[in-house]
Amino acid sequence: MLEDMNVDDIVGDYKEATLKLYNLHSRKIFYTETEVSYPEGKLIVSTTDTKGVITHANPIFVEMAGYTRDELIGHNHSILRHPDMPSVAFKDLWNTVNEGRKWEGIVKNLRKDGCYYWVKATVIPNVRNGEIVSYTSVRRKPSVSAVDESIKLYKTLT
Amino acid sequence: MPHMFTISPDFPPNSLAGWYIFNTWFQKNTGLNIHLNLYNSFEEQTIAIDNNKNDIVYVNPVDAVRLVRDKGFLPIARVKNRLDEVVIAVSEENPISMMCGLKPDLKLAMTANPDVNMISMMLLEAVDLNNSNVVKTTYDSYIIVVKNILKGEADAGLFLAKAYDDLSNVVKKQLKILLRSDVEELYHSLLIGPELADRQDEIQTLLVSMTDNPVGKGVLEALDFEGWLKIENEEMEFMIDLIDTLVPDTD
Incomplete structure (x- = not known):
C-alpha cells in the first residue's frame, strides 16, 4: 500500500490531488510546477514484480525519483504517478505488457519533493518458461518535441 | 580438436599481445587445448558464432545475450571496473x-x-x-x-x-x-559453450583468483584489466531482460 505523500517533503508552492491508482487504492499527492531535467547519457533501469512492486532500482532511478532506495524497493511503481498522466496511458501499458508485448511511451513522473521529470519509457514483460514473472523498464531522456506532443495529447485524455 | 576462443573485435589493438598471453595462461591452468581465433570485424565474428565455431568467447552484451539464450552459453566473468559506455x-x-x-x-x-x-x-x-x-x-x-x-x-x-x-x-x-554515456549496467562478458558446462565453476574460480598470484596479476596487466568478477546466472538473466528492453523492435 502506498502512503499519501508528506507535505513536509515538498519544495516550493504546491497543489494537492487525490489519484485513483491503476488496480490500487487512492493516494493523496502534492505536486509543484518545477521540472527536474533528465540528465544526458543516463538510463533509469528498474524491475517490478507482476503487481508493479519495484524489485530493482539503479542509482539514477533513486536520484531522479528523490526517494531513498529503501523507499522505492518493495513499493508500487505508482509511487511516481503524476496527476497530469492520464490513467488510460497506464491501462494501455498494463494491457500491452500483459499480452507479452513491449510498451513505449512518454511519461511525466512525480518526485518525492513534488517536482516532476519527463522520460521516454520502455517496458517489457520478462518471460520464464512461458510465464510472465516480472517487468523490466528502461527510461531515457525524451526529446523536447516528444514531450510537447505528449503534453497536448494527455490534456485530451482522462 | 582444440577449443576455439574468440574476443570481441572492439578490443584495443595494443591489447592483442595480452590476449595471447592470457590464452597461454588459460590453457596451462585449465589443461584445455585452446586456439585463439580473432576476427577482423563484427560481421565475421557473428557468422562464426552463428556457425558454432567458438566455444569460449569474450563478447559485448548484445552478443552475450544471444549466445546465452540461443546457443546455451554460460556466463563466466566480466572485467572489474570496466563497463560498456x-x-x-x-x-x-x-x-x-x-x-x-x-x-x-x-x-x-x-x-x-x-x-x-x-x-x-x-x-x-x-x-x-x-x-x-x-x-x-x-x-x-x-x-x-x-x-x-x-x-x-x-x-x-x-x-x-x-x-x-x-x-x-x-x-x-x-x-x-x-x-x-553513464549507463552503468552493460559490460562485456566471458562465456563458455555448453560442452564446457561442467567446467563453469572451476573456470570462474580460476579467473576471479588471478589477482591472488604474481603470474595471474602479470597476465591481467598485459590485458590492462584490474581483475575478473564472477557473473552469477541471475546477473545474466538481468542482462538478457535489459537488452530485450533496449533492442528496438525494428531497425
Whole structure:
C-alpha cells in the first residue's frame, strides 16, 4: 500500500490531488510546477514484480525519483504517478505488457519533493518458461518535441 | 580438436599481445587445448558464432545475450571496473558543442558494435534523431571512424568509450566529445559453450583468483584489466531482460 505523500517533503508552492491508482487504492499527492531535467547519457533501469512492486532500482532511478532506495524497493511503481498522466496511458501499458508485448511511451513522473521529470519509457514483460514473472523498464531522456506532443495529447485524455 | 576462443573485435589493438598471453595462461591452468581465433570485424565474428565455431568467447552484451539464450552459453566473468559506455564525438573544428546542435541528415560513422550503436541511437533520440533521419556508415574499426570524421566525410562518430579513451592523445585532440554515456549496467562478458558446462565453476574460480598470484596479476596487466568478477546466472538473466528492453523492435 502506498502512503499519501508528506507535505513536509515538498519544495516550493504546491497543489494537492487525490489519484485513483491503476488496480490500487487512492493516494493523496502534492505536486509543484518545477521540472527536474533528465540528465544526458543516463538510463533509469528498474524491475517490478507482476503487481508493479519495484524489485530493482539503479542509482539514477533513486536520484531522479528523490526517494531513498529503501523507499522505492518493495513499493508500487505508482509511487511516481503524476496527476497530469492520464490513467488510460497506464491501462494501455498494463494491457500491452500483459499480452507479452513491449510498451513505449512518454511519461511525466512525480518526485518525492513534488517536482516532476519527463522520460521516454520502455517496458517489457520478462518471460520464464512461458510465464510472465516480472517487468523490466528502461527510461531515457525524451526529446523536447516528444514531450510537447505528449503534453497536448494527455490534456485530451482522462 | 582444440577449443576455439574468440574476443570481441572492439578490443584495443595494443591489447592483442595480452590476449595471447592470457590464452597461454588459460590453457596451462585449465589443461584445455585452446586456439585463439580473432576476427577482423563484427560481421565475421557473428557468422562464426552463428556457425558454432567458438566455444569460449569474450563478447559485448548484445552478443552475450544471444549466445546465452540461443546457443546455451554460460556466463563466466566480466572485467572489474570496466563497463560498456559510449562516446558520441565530432571533429574539434565542428562548431557544434552540444547534443542539441545535431540536426537531421546527420552523417554518422560507426563500427558494427551492436551495443554501442544501440545505446548511441537511444541517446540520439533525445535530440529527435533516429534511423529515419540520419545517414549511417559502418566501418571496420574505430580508427577508420576517426579518419572519416576528420576528413569531413562524417559529422559525428559513435565509439565504445574504452576504445575512444585508448585513441592516441594526438587523435583525441582533434575530436570533441558531445556525450559520454553513464549507463552503468552493460559490460562485456566471458562465456563458455555448453560442452564446457561442467567446467563453469572451476573456470570462474580460476579467473576471479588471478589477482591472488604474481603470474595471474602479470597476465591481467598485459590485458590492462584490474581483475575478473564472477557473473552469477541471475546477473545474466538481468542482462538478457535489459537488452530485450533496449533492442528496438525494428531497425
